[in-house]
Amino acid sequence: MADSVSGLSSVEAIDLTPVEKPRQLFLEVLYDWVTTVDHKKIGLMYIAYSLIFLVIGGIEAIVMRIQLAVPHNTFVSPQVFNRMFTLHGTTMVFFVGMPILFGFGNYLVPLMIGARDMAFPRLNAFSFWVSAFGGFLLYYSFIGGSGLYGAGGAPDVGWFAYAPLTARVFSPGHSTDYWTLSILLSGIGSIGTALNIVATIICMRCPGMKLNRMPLLAWLYLVTSSMVFIAVSPLTAAQIMLMLDRYVGSHFFDTQAGGSAILWMHFFWIFGHPEVYILVLPAFAFANEIIPVFSRKAIFGYPAMVAASVGIGFISLSVWAHHMFAVGMGAGANVFFVFSTMIISVPTGIKIFNWLATIWGGKIRFASPMLFSVGFLFQFLIAGLTGIMLSVAPFDWQLTGSYFVVAHFHYVLVGAILFMIFAAFYYWYPKATGRMMSERLGKWHFWLMVIGFHMTFDFMHIPGLLGMPRRIYTYEPGRGWEIWNLIVSVGAIVQAIATMIFVYNLIHSYYKGEVAGNDPWDAWTLEWSTASPPPSYNFATTPIVHSRRPLWDIKHPEDPDWNYE
């Protein structure tokens, strides 16, 4: 039996990198990163790039919250407020959410399936740089939006940019064009990376890594990347149509010539709703890896987890029009989308119960990754419950376009996705840098984040129920909204402080953190069998796996996992 795992039996044998590397000039390092096709470096660039945009998008959120903290505030003008919510939404979805998840996917998928690199390394670099230039283009609109004479015009059409507001007549200047082009580029990059991830997972697995032995993270990335093809492409098509409308005078969304504004809504949400699942499935993927390791148990119900993920992928393609109940689609369409939206909570519920069953009876270690995962479980549950409320069409008619909806989807995006991204940072940072993140700062970060998150997004439901519409730049006193808005704004500041602690922790631990070693968490997947940080070739000898937890088999040769699978 020891022979059968010889590929991994000696951890020393796997890393052959010299400990001392020669010092490089700054330009050499820069050249190295700009021209790299290494999946780990591209992954880290994705992550660094989206962290920068996370801070920018966060600042935009803070600007909005300062403006709304008290009635009749004049901190920013209405025009600037419109730009802030447009850029905040666009930035967070396309230039934080997508790239950070692709970054983790790029970094982790080849390591976890025992591959040397992605299937198409040069396509990988191309996709990253295209996405990156998309982000730069969006922010260049601050300078170029109204031409050089009218500097300062950024897009102000909202992140879903409903027609006919985006028509040339109603959005003159170039700010909307920057928005369209940046999303078009980001979409091309996303499709390229998704293609790469699917090809890597299908074609590059190490010997013995059958599909039913793959780490669940790889499964979830397979599902999420497949969804990108079907969900992001319609947005790309719709952006091409919008460009044609704005530049050559076609009439797709031109209501004056018989075009339809509703068609844009359909096209946008055919992308927009699967997109939420594209973002949340990688968060589930992180939970699938972190929760078992910190509960010291194998994941409960692996086949059910895979089936639920694939199920979510399919159902999520048929729920988009629950964003459009207020349009008046007719009873038949309303009923269909109410039920499809409710049904999607079934596979999601299966996942939550499986995570709970994994934790149940485990020997739980409450390190920072596990703290964030537990926060994720509670918050994602509540986010799902308000989601079921909003899936009921009459309830949605009452609250659509209100702060209740904003609170609901921020509960998913922040309470679930961002929390799991933080957990993933604490969990895989030692692998990427070779040093542990500070546990003390991690605890500060977690508790401040929990307090700030709940202050902001729990209380944001209430002004929504009281009728406060989203996207208003100010409001009158005496409607009962003041105290709630103030609490929400204070919570946003607390979250900003928590995030600053996190960023400080990232930088500080890189220089001063405790040395991690190859496998600081006593984990079971292949990435922990190589050095931290991994050498450019990942594994000196190609690993051979025999079960879902290859490192468990090596650490416990007397009781290997394949006896139980």
Next chain:
Amino acid sequence: MSTIPITPDPADEPWILPDRGTIGMACLIIAESAIFVIFVVAYIFYMGQSLGGPTPQQVLELPIFTTICLLSSSFTLHWAVVALRKSKLSAFNAWLATTVALGAIFLIGTGMEWYHLIYVDGLTIRTNLFGTTFYSLVGLHATHVIVGLLMLIAALIFGLTGHVNEKHAHRMDVLSLYWHFVDAVWVIVFTVVYVLGR
């Protein structure tokens, strides 16, 4: 979790995975199909919704000849790859050149059709919803034909300069997947635009 014991497989079991070029091209085809679906849906959605003329009934002619050319180019490309696999390089070059010629005839046909529509019938992308959806859908397909032709021409240049041998048959397989996809899309576009739309 089940506790049925299974025997671990021997390490020397052959480990063969699908080819990454084929999988990558399949993924690209899925993504491209989604883009085409959106344009086709827009075409069907706006069928008969134009506020003014000209209408498809008045101006569109069935492009039978160019359609036959494009569809037969799938067969000639297939025979080219078959010839390459058997190391018959001159047959490969001949079939590939035929494919390029057939694709080019299709493009010229589209160009002549558009010229007639624009300068004789006065239909542009700005005229009405029919013009908007017609030029964008057919134009999107023609763009794909152009991209495919450029790649085929590159392969032909490599073939004529003697840089291709039977080891490259697999790469030509991946390229022909794309070309077959472009042809299959034309069947849909033809049905929607020239049959249902008229």
